[in-house]
Amino acid sequence: MTAPMVVRTASVDLDSIESLLDLVPADSPVSWLRRDEGLVGWGRAAVIRTSGSARFRDADKWWAEITGRAEVHDEVNEPGTGLVAFGTFGFADDPGDSVLVVPQVIVGRRGDRAWVTTVDVDAPDLVAAPLPRPPVGLSFADGALNGDAWMSAVAEAVARINAGDLEKVVLARDLIATCDEPVDVRWPLRKLADDYAMCWTFHVDGIFGATPEMLVRRERGLVTSRVLAGTIRRTGDEERDAALAGTLARSSKDLEEHEYAVRSVADALEPHCSSMNVPEVPFVLHLPNVMHLATDVAGVVHDAATVSSLQLAEALHPSAAVGGTPTASAVALIDEIEGMARDRYAGPVGWMDANGDGEWGIALRSAIVQGDTVRLFAGCGIVGSSDPESELAESQAKFVPVRDALSR
Numbered sequence: 001m002t003a004p005m006v007v008r009t010a011s012v013d014l015d016s017i018e019s020l021l022d023l024v025p026a027d028s029p030v031s032w033l034r035r036d037e038g039l040v041g042w043g044r045a046a047v048i049r050t051s052g053s054a055r056f057r058d059a060d061k062w063w064a065e066i067t068g069r070a071e072v073h074d075e076v077n078e079p080g081t082g083l084v085a086f087g088t089f090g091f092a093d094d095p096g097d098s099v100l101v102v103p104q105v106i107v108g109r110r111g112d113r114a115w116v117t118t119v120d121v122d123a124p125d126l127v128a129a130p131l132p133r134p135p136v137g138l139s140f141a142d143g144a145l146n147g148d149a150w151m152s153a154v155a156e157a158v159a160r161i162n163a164g165d166l167e168k169v170v171l172a173r174d175l176i177a178t179c180d181e182p183v184d185v186r187w188p189l190r191k192l193a194d195d196y197a198m199c200w201t202f203h204v205d206g207i208f209g210a211t212p213e214m215l216v217r218r219e220r221g222l223v224t225s226r227v228l229a230g231t232i233r234r235t236g237d238e239e240r241d242a243a244l245a246g247t248l249a250r251s252s253k254d255l256e257e258h259e260y261a262v263r264s265v266a267d268a269l270e271p272h273c274s275s276m277n278v279p280e281v282p283f284v285l286h287l288p289n290v291m292h293l294a295t296d297v298a299g300v301v302h303d304a305a306t307v308s309s310l311q312l313a314e315a316l317h318p319s320a321a322v323g324g325t326p327t328a329s330a331v332a333l334i335d336e337i338e339g340m341a342r343d344r345y346a347g348p349v350g351w352m353d354a355n356g357d358g359e360w361g362i363a364l365r366s367a368i369v370q371g372d373t374v375r376l377f378a379g380c381g382i383v384g385s386s387d388p389e390s391e392l393a394e395s396q397a398k399f400v401p402v403r404d405a406l407s408r
């Protein structure tokens, strides 16, 4: 048995640091940030890679062992202090690996508090790291399916739905970006955190993005989930966008798609909650590229002592926002007609502390970087009244955040 990890969390003054990303060196960075609050980290103190249907359980068991024998000195005691792991999980049982990683250094900020946590290393000087270089020689190419082939898959899904096989399915596509040199992920991360400050800007082990969708957050016995489904593109003209937001809020196609997603989350959370609040009417979430129907579900959990936030994420995944309804038929149809492997796209991504509290977003508006290649993903909820051309346009709008973040 190896020696226990020695973990120290101390308060720090970060008033002069605008973005926590300024501190992050190029060596294995991780991030989970929203409006400049959250966590960043670097270095690797411990990591587990797992796959298959037991991936969540494997990771959770490993985490219980690690936290059970760590020696923790925490002078801050906030959610996200002490020992913290960052994770990314595959959408499907296979292919693709899932990872939970404990960085050597984690820097956190929440309200007016800031802290640094070190794991088996001395506290570093918190100074701005050299800036990342922008990607050079960027070009884009179709992924597994070109636009026409993907629209045929959407038409097939619509036919299956109208034949009564299922109610909703989310179909995704990929886009391949190639550069002349390996991409420094901190470049797109900085741009995403700037341009999509209302989203969660994440990076764990090669998957990065700015997701607007929170699968599950648990903090001190309170659980929340932000469910999205139903989308309209923005035009950039404020008056037109306000009218479009009204159209979205009244669109029966989008409200139907949304209702499936909210139901799937509420049903999965219910067994864990002693009370729940599920709003009956969604609000419209405005992002720079699109607007979504959104519902914030909240509940008080009764099993925080035995069920971690990662186990809650497992129970919720895949919600109808990224899978469909009913889940099993939708996932089978995705496998049959989507024509690509999702890998960790649309899987849970986030962090968890030693109490099992944490935040798990859905890895959307995301991409996987590997050396000089970046694979971008976007998906759309399909119901019986979906139109393939509109869905293609919607998928293009969903590529925009990462696409723009890769450019200079």
Ligand SMILES: C=C(O[C@@H]1C=C(C(=O)O)C=C[C@H]1O)C(=O)O
Residues within 6 Å of the ligand: 170, 172, 213, 228, 229, 230, 231, 292, 321, 322, 364, 365, 377, 378, 379, 380, 381, 382, 398
């Ligand atoms: C699947 C994605 O987004 C999901 C699908 C949505 C929709 O179809 O309206 C909206 C938000 C997300 O729940 C994606 O961004 O790739």
